[in-house]
Amino acid sequence: MTIASKQYEALTEEKAIALAQSLYPFPEGAELVCREIGDGNLNYVFQIKDPKSGKGLIIKQALPYAKVVGESWPLTLKRATIEANALQKHSEFAPGLVPAVYAMDEELAITVMEDLSHLTIAREGLIQGAAYPKLSEDIGEYLGRTLFHTSDFALHPFEKKRLAVEYSNPELCKITEDLIFTDPFFNNDTNDYEPELQATVEAIWNNGPLKLEAAKLKFSFLTEAEALLHGDLHTGSIFASESETKVIDPEFAFYGPIGFDVGLFLANLIVQSITRSGEERQVIVNHIERTWEVFSTRFSELWDREGIEAYKDTADYKEFILEKIFRDTLGFAGCELIRRTIGLAHVKDLDSIEDKNLRIRLKKKALQTGQTLILKRSELTTISAVSGLLEELKQ
Numbered sequence: 339m340t341i342a343s344k345q346y347e348a349l350t351e352e353k354a355i356a357l358a359q360s361l362y363p364f365p366e367g368a369e370l371v372c373r374e375i376g377d378g379n380l381n382y383v384f385q386i387k388d389p390k391s392g393k394g395l396i397i398k399q400a401l402p403y404a405k406v407v408g409e410s411w412p413l414t415l416k417r418a419t420i421e422a423n424a425l426q427k428h429s430e431f432a433p434g435l436v437p438a439v440y441a442m443d444e445e446l447a448i449t450v451m452e453d454l455s456h457l458t459i460a461r462e463g464l465i466q467g468a469a470y471p472k473l474s475e476d477i478g479e480y481l482g483r484t485l486f487h488t489s490d491f492a493l494h495p496f497e498k499k500r501l502a503v504e505y506s507n508p509e510l511c512k513i514t515e516d517l518i519f520t521d522p523f524f525n526n527d528t529n530d531y532e533p534e535l536q537a538t539v540e541a542i543w544n545n546g547p548l549k550l551e552a553a554k555l556k557f558s559f560l561t562e563a564e565a566l567l568h569g570d571l572h573t574g575s576i577f578a579s580e581s582e583t584k585v586i587d588p589e590f591a592f593y594g595p596i597g598f599d600v601g602l603f604l605a606n607l608i609v610q611s612i613t614r615s616g617e618e619r620q621v622i623v624n625h626i627e628r629t630w631e632v633f634s635t636r637f638s639e640l641w642d643r644e645g646i647e648a649y650k651d652t653a654d655y656k657e658f659i660l661e662k663i664f665r666d667t668l669g670f671a672g673c674e675l676i677r678r679t680i681g682l683a684h685v686k687d688l689d690s691i692e693d694k695n696l697r698i699r700l701k702k703k704a705l706q707t708g709q710t711l712i713l714k715r716s717e718l719t720t721i722s723a724v725s726g727l728l729e730e731l732k733q
């Protein structure tokens with residue numbers, strides 16, 4: 339569906355209702371209600387619903403600046419098109435694991451999509467102690483399918499390179515390059531942390547070997563166009579329930595290293611595991627292990643069944659690729675853990691801990707885990723070695 343285009347203007351709740359009425363066959367006389375429910379850093383998200391019939395939809399609009407900072411940080415509206423297209427591209431390979439897109443408009447920078455309000459943002463649910471039994475199975479499937487099918491192992495090189503051009507996303511990549519790979523490792527103004535972390539943070543800035551590894555990981559992110567990534571796969575980019583999982587928000591999508599998506603998701607689970615104890619913690623550790631198992635099994639099975647690379651049956655090549663992805667995954671997870679603790683964009687899992695001593699202790703643990711993952715990523719060769727590390731660091 340297309341929308342009669344007009345010049346960009348930020349939607350209000352009233353305008354979002356009018357737009358929804360023009361797009362969706364709500365029942366005659368329906369009295370629609372609209373709420374702005376966006377809690378991300380960048381966009382408006384309007385939920386428009388007919389309370390009587392329960393029918394609804396979501397209109398997401400990109401702002402010409404980063405909401406989290408304000409108008410002083412201009413941001414391309416092109417990201418809305420990237421997001422709508424990535425949702426549709428990923429749904430080709432992981433149907434049911436992303437929301438249906440009903441319409442999009444480049445001028446207004448909006449995507450109209452399926453209402454997922456019966457689900458909860460996974461980060462919020464996890465903070466409340468939810469277990470989400472399907473989360474790792476579903477995300478492992480999503481990762482295995484989307485990343486394999488958009489890689490050179492599945493696509494003709496012309497199509498892969500066409501997609502890499504279509505999903506060129508320099509402005510959003512620059513945010514990641516700065517906020518994940520650069521700023522937290524230097525004394526940069528964007529960093530944000532409690533004074534109690536000063537000594538730990540300075541130790542990061544002064545750790546030469548750690549910075550060398552962060553630089554290598556940044557170089558991978560800058561140069562390795564392996565697959566069409568989601569690009570920002572944290573637990574706030576996932577809607578979930580006991581029985582359903584939907585991946586949203588791929589506005590950072592671009593062709594990058596496969597381990598980046600896997601690593602971001604695992605890092606956000608690791609943060610959650612750090613805040614939990616006992617059986618509840620084990621639920622998250624199981625999710626961490628299961629995500630890697632499902633991802634690598636699916637990727638491997640698709641390689642065998644549908645791979646088109648001439649070398650696909652060459653002894654040890656698939657294992658070499660999966661080992662590379664695993665190593666990258668751990669390194670990227672380490673960078674995400676550090677930036678979510680001391681960088682510009684934090685996570686509620688840690689920041690909402692009211693007891694200050696506990697919060698600082700857990701943040702130090704997140705920083706220590708992040709550094710170990712970056713520095714030891716070549717030695718930690720299995721996902722159970724990662725669980726072992728989390729167990730060691732849990733004290």
Ligand code: SR1
Pocket residue numbers: 378379380404406513514517570683
């Ligand atoms: C200014 S944007 C900050 C963060 O929010 C997004 O969700 C990305 O994670 C980005 O790094």
Ligand code: MG
Pocket residue numbers: 378379570575587
């Ligand atoms: Mg987002």
